[in-house]
Amino acid sequence: MKPNQFSTKIINSALVGLSVSAIAAIAPAVRAVEFPDGTVAFDRPPEFVEVDVNHNCVSMPADYFFTLQVPENGGEPVQRLTISQEEGLEEIDFNVEVTAACESERKGEPIAIADVTRDPNGRNVSIAFERPIQPGETAIVRLHTNRNPQTDGIYLFGVTAFPEGDRVRGQFLGFKRLQLTAD
DSSP: OOHHHHHHHHHHHHHHHHHHHHHHHHSOOOOOEEOTTSOEEOSSOOEEEEEEESOOBTTSOEEEEEEEEOOTTOOSOEEEEEEEEEEOSSOOOBOGGGOEEEESSTTSOBOOEEEEEEOTTSSEEEEEEEEEEOTTOEEEEEEEESSOOSSOEEEEEEEEEEESSSSBOOEEEEEEEEEEBOO
């Protein structure tokens, strides 16, 4: 290869690389995956960061806090969550009428809730937000119980998030656990 050809190849490669970078920089944010039937799913799912409780003693009133983080490059906002109690010797009786949500911190800006439902078996609570949780935002959902279970032990929770839209596929985000104690 002649020196001029080599230089031309390097320059062309650099220009192609810069062109791709420029297009990526001005391209819109990554959107959700859309299936042929129109169903929407997350391309980059949110993260179920933690579950926490303000009183981890049995038989006490308590607030349970579920933290969800939507990645900056998530592309698709979260419209709805389902929180499921997967394990624990007793069902936690959440009072869904006082469910609340806020941004970033427990005392952050409130997030309006459109609807909260509890399934007949009592282990699943679904929360729909009036305004979807946008990419780059963190949301904390508070579920209240008038009395923690009487039995101590490990209580396991799973969270499923649903993107905005009419035809959506939920994404299971994982499990987190809490230890309730008799002390």
